[in-house]
Amino acid sequence: FVLGTGFALQANGQEVTSPALISFLIILAAIFPALALLALAVRRLHHPDWTTTWRRFTLALTSGATLGIGLALSLELALVFLVVRGTNATSALQxxxxxxxxxCGTFAAFDLIFIIVAIIGPIVEETVKPLGVALYIGRIRGPAEAFLLGMASGIGFALVETVGYIGSGYHDWLAVAIERTSAGLLHGVGAGMVTLGWYYLTHAKKHRFLKAFGCWFYAVLQHFVWNGTAVLGLLPGPVGATINSWNLNIGFITLPFVELLNIIEAILILLVFFYITGRLRKKSPSSPPDGGGERQPSRQAPMPVRA
Structure with missing residues (x-):
């Protein structure tokens, strides 16, 4: 509904002029799809022997929104100043x-932006987002639970990150809303894959390091492609101008080339989500480790007592 309203306003050449209303619309566009995706993941991964509790689920969600955001921001700023150094780092951030x-219209400036946005950002964020879940990875009984809890941490990360984008969406809030709608999918699936890698690292009997690295690498690669396409329009000279001039006119609205790429990428990530959850749903939870996990109620029938 929110995005439909935005398309209707843009098609008629109208604009929302209230900053408070714009903030509200962007938040709605980010929160509802993200929570709907999380609910879909719960439905697809639910198992008769389901062991995830609301306490674990809430902890995963809040850890991504607090620990994940805090660590990512601190490490990204530190790496930017280490890699770029001094006044150049400040100029790159500006x-x-x-x-x-x-x-900023030079190749040197674009190189700095690309390094920060498409390399440092994905590596740091995909590594730290699910750390709150990784702290109790030994208590997780199956890969499906690991993926879901990791996805919850990524959704929490995305919801808080959305606040930082609201100020940039005053005149083009629809583009920001579309981007943040897809960001829940990006961060959720990425964090789910990294947490799945943590699970394989601690539970797999064979190729544990290879599986863990593969899950982490996919999340970083997915994020790299997403952020890399977002800065294509900043290329200096005729290349950037040409990319910015490419638009898809579908009658009632015109989609810029970069936004069209984001939509295609979001569809591909959604297909990965369905594939991964479909595979994980077939795997039953493992037995909890000795001394760990939550004690499960006994299913044995009570012994008869003689009078």
Whole structure:
């Protein structure tokens, strides 16, 4: 409904002029799809021997929104100043905030932006988002539970991250809403894959390091492609101008090329989500480790007592 309203306004050349209303619309566009995706994951991964509790689920969600965000922000800023150094780091951050500045239209500035956005960001964020879940990975009984809890941490991360994008969406809030709608899918599936890697690292009997690295690498690669396409329009010279001039006119609305790429990428990530959850649903939970996990009620019939 929110995105439909945005398309209708844009098609008629109208604009929402209230910053408070824009913030509300972007938040709705980010929260509802993200929580709907999480509910879909619960439904697809639910098992008769389901062991996940609301306490674990809430902890995963809040850890991504607090621990994940805090660590990612701190590490990204530290790495930016280490890699770029000094005043160049400040200039690069300013170019990310306002890419149309006069000093940002060079290949040197674009290289810095690309390193920060498409390399440092994905590596740091995909590594730290599910750390709250990784702290009790030994208590998780199956890969499906690991993926779901990791996905919850990624959704929590995405919901808080959305707040930082609201200020940039005043005149083009629809584009921001579309991006943040897909961001829940990006962060959720990415964190779910990394947590799945943590599970394989601690529970798999064969190729545990290879499986863990593969899950982490997929999450980083997915994020790299997403962020990399987002900065294509910032390429200096005729290349960037050509990319920005490509639009898809579907009658009632015109989609810029970068937004069209984001939609295609979101569809591909959604297909990965369905594939992974379909595979994990077939695997039954494992037995809890000795001394760990939550004690399960006994299913044995009570012994008869003689009078």
């Amino acid at each position: 170019c990310i905030e306002n890419p149309n500045s006069p000093d």
